[in-house]
Amino acid sequence: MRNDGVGKDSMDAVEHDKRGAGGRPAAGRKGEVDARLLDAATRLFLALGFDATSCDQVALDARAGKASIYARYANKGALFAAVIESNLARLFAAPDALDVDDSPLRERITAATMSVVEQALQPDAVALLRLLVAEAPRLRDMALSADQLRWRMGVGRVAGAIAARSSEPGAIARATVPATQLIDIVLAPALLRALLGEDGGGLMQSAKQCIGAAIDFLAAGGALDSWD
Structure with a gap:
């Protein structure tokens, strides 16, 4: 007999309310269940870490059946990867x-x-960065590389700004090189200091000064010569 930490009858009732014909989630509720699962998983992973968080806990916190998780994610690792992706996007x-x-x-x-x-x-x-640092080896197992993380954390946006006036095919891809350098020079030190507890206001002021110095550095090295 399965024991997911909640009464089977009450959980089945909750699930029944969220399902349409054929036992599948009603169209208007599927996205709601997805969001509840990711929100609950985010809270638990941030509070407890990966190892101490269980799919049972996530289901209970999200007011959903355990089957709702496995219908969407193959295992806890896949759920964790979805949490990282969804939060980076947000x-x-x-x-x-x-x-x-x-x-x-x-x-x-x-x-x-x-x-x-x-x-x-x-x-x-x-807080998400702290989770990323704590679970860095696991992220490698999920093929979420440092380059992918940098892109999601802003390299793509800076590359788009650099290449904004270019009609050249592949301009954004080419602008990724100086954009990555800028993000590494400016953002990495600011995030490290934030992890050590420094005040965000002071970090913002330091970052603004660092951006100017980073642009001067890239310009002096010719990395920005072909952009206007």
Whole structure:
């Protein structure tokens, strides 16, 4: 007899309410269940870490059946990867107000990089980074590389700002090289200091100064010569 930590009858009733014809989740509720599972898994992974979090706990916290997890994720590792992906997408989504295509190159780079830093230093983002650091070996097992993480945390946005005036095919891919250098120079030190508990306001001011120095460094080395 299965014991998921909750009464089977009550859990079946909860699941029944969320299912349409044929036993599948009603169309309007499937996304709701997905969101509840990811929200619950995020809270538990952040609070307890990977090893101490169970799928049973996630299901209970999300008010869903354990089967709801395995219908979506092959195992706890796949659920953890989905948590990382969904939170990176949420925390580092490009801001709607960022529109610098007509600005000079330095202004475009500064605005894009500052928007990345601002989002990266939010408390939720720093908490996610702590989880990433703690579970780094496991992330390698899930093929989530450092390059992929950097892209999700802002390299793509900065590359887009650099290449904003170019009509050349593959311009953003080519701009990824200086964009990655900028993110590594500016964001990595700020995040390390944030992990050590430094105040976000002071880090923002330091990052702004660092962006200017990083742009000067790249320009002096010719990395920005072909962009306008």
